[in-house]
Amino acid sequence: MLLRNLADKLGKDLGQPVVIENKPGASGFLAFQAAKAAPADGYTLVHMDSFHIGTQPHLFNKLPYSATRDFDPITPLVRNYFFVVVPSTSKWQTMGELVAAAKARPDSVTYGSWGVASPAHLGGLMLESAAGIRMSHVPYKESAQLYSGVANGELDWAIGSAASAGSMLQAGKVRFLAAAAPTRIGGYDKVPTAAQTGGPAHWAVGGWNGLLAPKGTPKDIVQRLNEAIAKAMNAPDMQGKLAVFTYEPYTMSPAEMGKLMEQEVAAWGPLIQKSGIKLD
Template structure:
């Protein structure tokens, strides 16, 4: 083989090798998303978090020029949705909606599973945070939270409070109020939110925490009265309702925040894009108008801040769970 032929052969081989390297590189740099994105949620269709997810999903679909599908998998304490999302590749095409209790309380309530939510998933965006109102029957003799506490201390064990399930923010919030106020109360979990606030309104249950959307039906029907909002400041939607501290209770913040997460290992560029686009979506005027109706708060939290806030909640919940040996196993 003459030198000219060798040179052509070498150059041809080099070109083919470079092309072979370039093809996977071009594939790796393919813009995300290039196919539909699925949002898995443990919340039932028609629930508050589901409604928000669908609204945000529509906005994201327009931003991404892709279909965004919502896959409801309620049940199993959230594990049906969690297990489905956990099996998906860490490529951003499967995201999971969770609340702060899935992040912070679930590992404490299911200890034998040895599962830590934020070791399996990483936050990609925050949707909203909701404060909780302390609701009693409209004809309750208690006019303030101080009245409730005084009644509870006068007769320990006589006051009942309800929630929408063991380990829910309504339950853990009630346990925190009990601890900080030095009370002894009975917790009664309900499966149906409507039945929960119906029982409070009928006087079968003394009180319950509730978000505005979950309790507003009974409130607007005149069956409930709000003694306080468990927040550091009054909310614009109900300016006449005092904070817990103003109403004679301890200065507690009882709330829940809802986020989108992805399986760990998501490429940083994809994570950053999802985070930025979720922030754009929730900032849209029509979504903000809906949020304002329900006192949902938009937060500028980074993925790192979401993890920090979840860790702070987990610290509080660990104390409450240990105190009463609360478990879902």
């Protein structure tokens, strides 16, 4: 949805069609390598999220690309935060109760994810570190199975978004216990943050995604793309479409994005190194 709407707006602004080419699989390697090898002329961009940017240098010993060295930043597009999803029948009413249960019985509280080293998994590790607790991680193959597991009581909780867990929420099978965010999330104002109900003060699980160009793309082209994309993302009609999925526009200069990417790599390093997780 995001890229299709952006492509439509950019096409009109730039006076030429913008084509989206999906290259799924291999942890994003196929798309990133194709973009890395493309001419640095502004006609090829790659969509990359902060999680891949920040975690992959630590998860893989032989990464075939470097987001910070092989690409020129254009701008982030959006950012969003996740929720703590529990079964509708869960006895917990606050984040403090979840943490207290985990402290009382180490490793007994279960949380799920859509894969090892996914945002949901690492978000759980972040909570363990922030709250001084130990829990048991249960990886699933896909998000649909994950939230069915929460709804059925197979899991005590999981990280989820309004998009990924929304259907289960509307069906009354799960609840949003808290927002894993620094402030309450728009459209879900009745859901308190984790910190507001007894959770760790600075625990938040979220991210952003943006566009990069092959290294060496002329600066005037980068700037033109930056301005056109920022205009499209901050248009009122775009903001309305994004709000449905709890996304908010998140744009900045190429230089600012470059610094943000470096910060992501630095921030994820200690947690992943402590966990010992490697994916190759």
